[in-house]
Amino acid sequence: MLQVRGISHAFGEREVLDGVSFDVPAGVLTGLLGPNGAGKTTLMRIMFGVLDPQAGETRWQGQPVTSAALRRWGYMPQERGLYPAMPAGDQLVYLARLHGVDKDAATRSARDLMEELGLADRWSERPDKLSGGMAQRLQLAAALVHGPEVIVLDEPFAGLDPVAVDELSSTLADRVRSGMTVLFSSHQLDLVQDLCESIVMLNDGRTVLEGRVADLRASSGRRQLRLTLTGSGRGWLTAFPSVTIVEDRVDDLRLDIPPGTDPLAVLDAARTAGHVSDFGLDQPTLSQLFMSAVGDLAVVS
């Protein structure tokens, strides 16, 4: 279990983190979410001892994190994080050895990982000559090559095409299943809501939501009613003052149904007013949960 306890940090007058606490259990793919500037990268740097927090600490297996423990962690910073001109394989061996792996074991591990990630024939290639997707996989390999117990990834999905997102998330899911503790950050809340099991959501340096994604979405009590409706205006909605329109495009209508209002009553009213050719009931998305958690002031990208 990885535990973050009461971490606060300020750059001069600007407070970036304010008493952030959460747990990352082993075997649960956990996302650290929040808009740009929420303090995610700073928090990760503090977890790795790159920055010293002004208060709080990170604990691993119940103990404060030591530099010896950090050697068994892997970190993948946002973008790049590789020597542009150093051959891919040598680079992995070098990083593994910095984490205390001996040369032979490092070479074996680098070969296995490159094989697994489809980079087997790229050992001598320079990273700056690799395609975006391959560079991303090499970077992941760099974080995994020393066989870490904990891996922390900063915005691993940013800028990836859907196929690459899929590949990366299934690689991470494999590691989680094998018992690794995995934490990754993202500002694309809706992209990752189906990828991670558990989330911690930060805004302005504070934790605003924490828990299993399924629980959070179900427990909010809010529902969204999706309707494809012809032959009616929107006048029938006045009967439900608490229901708000999320989206309204020609025939497609998406409504936010707050707790205490029966979505089926709304559906019935719609069917009376016009012809409903399709409908569905959805749980709120992570960005909607985020919005309702922080109020309308926050801007979610």
Next chain:
Amino acid sequence: MSTSSWWEGTRLVAARSLSDGARSRTMRITTLILLLIGMAVVFLPRVLGGDQPTYTLATVGPVSPAVQTQLDAAGQAAGFGVEYLGAADTQAVEFAVREGDATVGLADTIMYVRSDAPGAFPVMVAQAVVAQESAGLMLEAGLTAEQIGRLASIPPPDQVEVGPVEDEGRAAVGFVVGIILYMGIMFSGQMIAMNVGMEKSTRIAEVLLAVLRPSQILVGNVIGIGIQTLVQLLVLAVPIVVALTVADGGLDLPSVAAGDIGLGVAWFMIGYVVYAFLFASTAALVDKITEVGSAIMPVTIVLVLTYVGAVVLVPMDPNSPLSITMSMFPLTAPMAMPIRWAAGVVPVWQLLLSMGLAIATAALLARFGSRVYQRALVVTGRRLKLREVLPERT
């Protein structure tokens, strides 16, 4: 962290930056060019006939065989050539000397010497003439040719030069050592700066900082690039040193030069370390690698001014208060001291003190640089000012 694991991580960083250099094409080309320069210094003078001087003796009619034999033998021993010019009469001899066609002219009992003639040659001509005259007198006095020959072969005492140490040859060595030091420190300093800028802008620095201390990354890079530059300096120096040690190397360097060159290498290492940490910590302020040049500008300017000061001001008066200050102050000492030392006026205690001060400064700069480096590396997205990351006073 134990010392051994500190060294282990530092060694890995150094080895990586060394192999990075070995892979770089720029690096290989510069090394090849340096090797060619080193070899050119040794071989060009021979190819171009070296700087073996040739003197000309003008005489009325052909030169006497006895004088010629003696002068040729002297030339062979002292490393100069002699040419002979037969002129029609006394006036023609005088004319040839005045016009520069001859170094020395002989007519009857008069020896014409150009006012700028090298001191040794006229003396040798005079000796040859005197020897010829005395041989004639001795023959008349009844000595046999064999006895005269024995008299002529009495060797003169061995000559040892004991003039003041401040000689021009050594000063020239100091000048050359100065240029090489300057170029070596500038070149390697920029390489360190590029390395630090690259590690920061690619965010590798964060991965490294998660497992290494800033001092390990910094010192590792400084050692790796230092070795690389030292190897290049050796590539430049080896042909010259070999030529100096092999007999008849054809290089006319003063005998003290080998020591001066050795001291130059020591000063390179000290100066390199002092400046390397300055280059590294200022380069850590950049956001993009293209900003490295302007970020290290203050250090570059100090280095250029130091060099210019050292080669212009110090040789003018190596013992002036300014020269002494420059050779003691840790930032200027690495270039000012070798030049002052080569001029031969520095007491050993000054040399040692100056080295000690520079080494102590390098150690302080390593600590200071590590702090700046750690703070600057984690602020990305904009270029930093030095005072934003200066360690606070505690």
